[in-house]
Amino acid sequence: MTQTAINYARVLHELSIPRETIMDTKQAFLSVPELNVFFTNPVISKEKKHEVINRLFPKEIKSFLKVLCNHHSFDEVNDIFEAYEDWERQKQNKLLAKLYYFTAPNEEQLAKIKEFLCKEYKANDVEFMLKEQPELLGGFILRVGDKEYDWSVKGRFQLLKQKLTWR
Structure with missing residues (x-):
């Protein structure tokens, strides 16, 4: 797990997005691997990726996913969710x-x-x-x-x- 993934996980935690929304989003990426392929594809425009985010994901997490998209960090999305869960466990x-x-x-x-x-x-x-x-x-x-x-x-x-x- 990279420091980048850990930093994004902390930001995700600080945004106070409901845990259920985060876990549902994680599950979407795990159960539909094509999403990872789509969002990490450099040929697909940022605007097209934003469009898909707007259609598929809850409003609370859209901005976060768009930031990942804008910074070409979608290849770490699964590590980010794992780091988020580690952070939550550590807190508890x-x-x-x-x-x-x-x-x-x-x-x-x-x-x-x-x-x-x-x-x-x-x-x-x-x-x-x-x-x-x-x-x-x-x-x-x-x-x-x-x-x-x-x-x-x-x-x-x-x-x-x-x-x-x-x-």
Whole structure:
């Protein structure tokens, strides 16, 4: 994520645009990849891009999108929305944890992981991104920022392999 995306995210936050509008706009860009292609195409005129913005998006976010268009920053729109969500989580002292699993965790397991993370990182809450990864062979990998907790069977095999080759 670039500093430019982070700066735009802070501006987006300061504009006091309703969160729902921002999330709907983010979802539009994620679900219709052609929008990114259209807005980053240098051949299409700025006026044509503004016209599409006026037709497709809520009034609260139109000006912001036009600024992105005018400054040729639309290639960072997804990073801007991600940085915005990071900013919101940080403001609420909420942690983002990515959990890659072989078998989906139940509610009790998630609650224990959440309790551990809140204590470890002194956070108020944890937001999980869950993703199934059959290649783990069992267990899970938990990532928080740049820290990784690997409790997967695949990770254990790799660790054992390292120990055996060092001898």
